Amino acid sequence: MTDRFGGTDRYIATPDLEMAVNASVTLGRPLLIKGEPGTGKTQLALEVARSLDRPIFEWHVKSTSKAQHGLYEYDAVSRLRDSQLGEARVADIRNYIVRGKLWEAFASEVQPVLLIDEIDKADIEFPNDLLRELDRMEFYVHETRELVQARHRPVIIITSNNEKELPDAFLRRCFFHYIRFPDAETMQRIVEVHHPGLKRELLAEALGAFYRVRETPGLKKKPSTSELLDWIKLLLAEDIPPEALRSDDPKKSIPPLYGALIKNEQDVHLFEQLVFLSRRTR
Amino acid sequence: MLVRFFLGLREAGVPASVTEFLSLLRALEARVASLSAQEFYWLGRMALVKDERHFDRYDRVFAEHFAGAERAFAALMADVPPDWLKSLAERLFTEEERRKVESLGGWDKLLETLRERLREQKERHEGGNKWIGTNGTSPFGSGGYNPEGVRIGSQGQRQRRAVKVWEAREYRNLDDRRELGTRNLKMALRRLRRFAREGAADQLDLDGTIDATARNAGWLDLKLVPERRNAVKVLLLLDIGGSMDDHVRACEELFSAARSEFKHLKTFYFHNCVYESLWQDNRRRHSARTSTLELLRTFNPDWRVVMVGDATMSPHEIVQPGGSVEHWNDEPGTAWMQRLTAHFPRLAWLNPEPEERWEWTPSVGMLRELVGGRMFPLTLEGLDRATTSLRRAGAASPGGRPPGNGPVGAGPSGPFSPSPTRP
Numbered sequence: 001m002t003d004r005f006g007g008t009d010r011y012i013a014t015p016d017l018e019m020a021v022n023a024s025v026t027l028g029r030p031l032l033i034k035g036e037p038g039t040g041k042t043q044l045a046l047e048v049a050r051s052l053d054r055p056i057f058e059w060h061v062k063s064t065s066k067a068q069h070g071l072y073e074y075d076a077v078s079r080l081r082d083s084q085l086g087e088a089r090v091a092d093i094r095n096y097i098v099r100g101k102l103w104e105a106f107a108s109e110v111q112p113v114l115l116i117d118e119i120d121k122a123d124i125e126f127p128n129d130l131l132r133e134l135d136r137m138e139f140y141v142h143e144t145r146e147l148v149q150a151r152h153r154p155v156i157i158i159t160s161n162n163e164k165e166l167p168d169a170f171l172r173r174c175f176f177h178y179i180r181f182p183d184a185e186t187m188q189r190i191v192e193v194h195h196p197g198l199k200r201e202l203l204a205e206a207l208g209a210f211y212r213v214r215e216t217p218g219l220k221k222k223p224s225t226s227e228l229l230d231w232i233k234l235l236l237a238e239d240i241p242p243e244a245l246r247s248d249d250p251k252k253s254i255p256p257l258y259g260a261l262i263k264n265e266q267d268v269h270l271f272e273q274l275v276f277l278s279r280r281t282r
Numbered sequence: 283m284l285v286r287f288f289l290g291l292r293e294a295g296v297p298a299s300v301t302e303f304l305s306l307l308r309a310l311e312a313r314v315a316s317l318s319a320q321e322f323y324w325l326g327r328m329a330l331v332k333d334e335r336h337f338d339r340y341d342r343v344f345a346e347h348f349a350g351a352e353r354a355f356a357a358l359m360a361d362v363p364p365d366w367l368k369s370l371a372e373r374l375f376t377e378e379e380r381r382k383v384e385s386l387g388g389w390d391k392l393l394e395t396l397r398e399r400l401r402e403q404k405e406r407h408e409g410g411n412k413w414i415g416t417n418g419t420s421p422f423g424s425g426g427y428n429p430e431g432v433r434i435g436s437q438g439q440r441q442r443r444a445v446k447v448w449e450a451r452e453y454r455n456l457d458d459r460r461e462l463g464t465r466n467l468k469m470a471l472r473r474l475r476r477f478a479r480e481g482a483a484d485q486l487d488l489d490g491t492i493d494a495t496a497r498n499a500g501w502l503d504l505k506l507v508p509e510r511r512n513a514v515k516v517l518l519l520l521d522i523g524g525s526m527d528d529h530v531r532a533c534e535e536l537f538s539a540a541r542s543e544f545k546h547l548k549t550f551y552f553h554n555c556v557y558e559s560l561w562q563d564n565r566r567r568h569s570a571r572t573s574t575l576e577l578l579r580t581f582n583p584d585w586r587v588v589m590v591g592d593a594t595m596s597p598h599e600i601v602q603p604g605g606s607v608e609h610w611n612d613e614p615g616t617a618w619m620q621r622l623t624a625h626f627p628r629l630a631w632l633n634p635e636p637e638e639r640w641e642w643t644p645s646v647g648m649l650r651e652l653v654g655g656r657m658f659p660l661t662l663e664g665l666d667r668a669t670t671s672l673r674r675a676g677a678a679s680p681g682g683r684p685p686g687n688g689p690v691g692a693g694p695s696g697p698f699s700p701s702p703t704r705p
Contacts, residue, residue: 015324019321019324019325019328020324020328022314023309023312023314023315023325023329026309026312026314027305027308027314032332034334064509077486077504080502081502084502164542165538165541165542168297168299172301174332175328175329176331176332178334178337217569217570
């Protein structure tokens, strides 16, 4: 078991990201990750767990999530139902306390990695309700009057898509890292990790076409890393030659299979229009 | 030394706290970073800056502190966006001058002179001269912060030299909003909330369950209802540039508050008056515009429209085709304002100018009439009145009446007024 994260064979981490992860592992502080969708925020937690050889607990937050869901839930309804059926287990309230992800992570035998995914999806008060739990790594179960404490401070990775502002008190307890969109060179390394042995020529052409699409002004959703990887997978499956991606051929200046890159109907329309215009001006 | 750096950050507007500073020191103690400037830069940013919009300020303070360059605050001031420069030029063209020119040659002449003045300003500012100088800022000074010069380097090199990272200031574009004390505004906006039960039934309906169980002769029969959620939709139209520069702070506060308060919030910008197109991103205001007709088609009358602007302009800009200060508009602003008010029955205009000054500017009166008297000052009290007006159906708006504190406005806005949508 190592203590330093340095990217994996499936995940390319920039040096600043590596340091952010290592600092939060060393100091036991949650790490808040932001960035464009599709830049591998969620993937980071999985890869950290894999590379440090730790168990991972994933807590995917939804708009209906409450902080309590992560700690535990008291399933009063099934207890009521059991009592009507005269079951013996009704007597012990502990049978109806359902553990949440945070509790499971706290109870882990070795230091685990806990992913709190898309924390901004929940209500404004959600992060505030977790302050004490993240700070002291303990919480109180009122039904059984027991205090749950973490055996090992978990490595906590929190992702956010910036849909809501997070409260200051919460931010102060975290380290923060913003994943920038990778530059061409990093992108090349990322693609090579996912598709080893890809022809250099095809890769160069594909990346060129990809960044051209990304630069198109007015796109509602710019294609991101995950879309690029899907697209390359498709290109390989269809066995498209590199020449087809070159844009100086006016008849083929729309990259093939662009549906994998552009996900929005209006964007597709805009893109086709732009290509049409640029052909006319040639 | 680090304390000075920390204080410098706070002075430049990065909301870093002592806790965060201490955790940076602990991280340094734990030898998380090696002794390189690059790693210290990353570590400090990670520990002290919690919002990518503040990265640029961090970069500037870092560069200043570790290069011993000029004070960062001057650099902050020097970072004037191009639009702002332009608006300053517009503002220099005083009311008095306008009147004078108008009396001399009328509207066409006015346009021409305005164009001339703008051209003149452009030359002056390139020469690096006094109208900027008197303000004590030098937009394109020694820092070399040419707006065109620095771009997000997607084609850039991966391994930059250490110093370059913060000097490149890649997060410059992100620093466009401010997070301020917005609690009060949030509380005022909260009154706009409208709760409705929507979506999957996942909450226990206690009353329904008791009722159904009783009917079931004591056998439990669970009833579930969907959760109550805030279903109000708000379209925020903000006036930007020109005379609105004085009110940027108030608008930013309102925007921050609205952003966290409403799930359905769309923001568009306009300049002085609404014409045939609006834009969503001020950096691309000329390339990516949304047609106002499209806006009317996209958003149904359910949306509540909040317009924010000082409504201070020449009356030409409202009533005259071609009156816009920025472009040629075929139809006058009145036509577009009427379309907006006809489509959206629930609309309010927030004016950051103090209410006492409204009557001194004819354009304020005209726009107030166009929105059916629903113009309110951008104060907490005015916001309260605006939300009250927005909660009502469009027909019940106090049409034409001055929005005073009289019994008309106060009656239905009481805390116990019944709300038809609350279940």
